Amino acid sequence: MIEVKSETEMQQFGERLGSVIVGGEVLELAGDVGAGKTTLVRGIARGMGIDEAIQSPSFTINRVYDAPDGRRLVHYDFYRLADPGIMRDELQETLGDKQVVVVIEWAGTVEQTLPVDRLTILITSPAENERHLELTAGGEVSQKLAEACA
Numbered sequence: 001m002i003e004v005k006s007e008t009e010m011q012q013f014g015e016r017l018g019s020v021i022v023g024g025e026v027l028e029l030a031g032d033v034g035a036g037k038t039t040l041v042r043g044i045a046r047g048m049g050i051d052e053a054i055q056s057p058s059f060t061i062n063r064v065y066d067a068p069d070g071r072r073l074v075h076y077d078f079y080r081l082a083d084p085g086i087m088r089d090e091l092q093e094t095l096g097d098k099q100v101v102v103v104i105e106w107a108g109t110v111e112q113t114l115p116v117d118r119l120t121i122l123i124t125s126p127a128e129n130e131r132h133l134e135l136t137a138g139g140e141v142s143q144k145l146a147e148a149c150a
Contacts, residue, residue, distance in 0.1 A: 002133040002150060010036045010131060013149070014043020020148040021048060023071045024098040025141060026115055028107045031123030033079075036131055037105050040121070041075055044103065048073055057105075061087055072100045079106040088113055117141050 004010045017027075021044070029037040042054040048067045057063045057077040065073040074094050078087070091113055094100055107114060117139025124132045135150060137143035 002135070004036070004131040004133060005129060007036070007039055010039045011043035011046070013133065014040040014045075015047040016043075017145070017149040018044035018047020020145060021071075021101050023101060025101050025145060026095065026118035027101070027103045028114065028118050028120040029103060029105045029123065030107070030120060032125065035123040035125055037123060040123070041073075041103055044101075045073055048101065062090075070099060072097075073103065074100055075103045075105075076110075077105040078109050083109065115139075119145050 002013065004013060027044075029040060031037055038054065038056040045052070045054050045065055048071060049069065050065045050067050050073060052065050054065065054075070055063060057075050058079055061078070062074060062076045065075070067073065076091065088110055091102075091110055094102055095113070095115065104110070104114070115138070119142040120136040120138070122134040122136070124134070126132060135146045137146045
């Protein structure tokens with residue numbers, strides 16, 4: 001478990017994570033509304049060298065950000081979808097691209113589409129300004145990622 005005591009620390013953890021990402025990784029973010037998932041993605045983007053303002057994809061379902069080295073960060077949020085429909089097809093295509101890092105919030109509706117080898121980050125909030133991050137790796141790639149940023 002990783003303890004995070006501020007929004008700045010959450011972004012710093014994300015930045016460490018983003019700095020070791022090479023492309024093709026899948027990250028599943030789990031946690032209540034307001035847990036800090038998008039804040040974490042802001043840090044990941046910064047670690048990948050992305051300077052754009054990172055916004056929650058809650059209403060748009062996904063957002064795409066280009067890194068300067070040709071990689072992409074694709075951030076999905078399936079919170080509002082009971083059935084992802086065509087978005088499931090798009091996700092499947094995106095998952096096959098080794099230049100893309102996929103980050104998914106509220107992945108329950110696409111669970112069967114996701115690869116086993118993904119890094120799941122569960123964010124819990126024991127206190128108002130404190131977060132606990134529990135990293136679970138599903139395979140070799142995600143295990144290396146978890147070890148590199150923990």
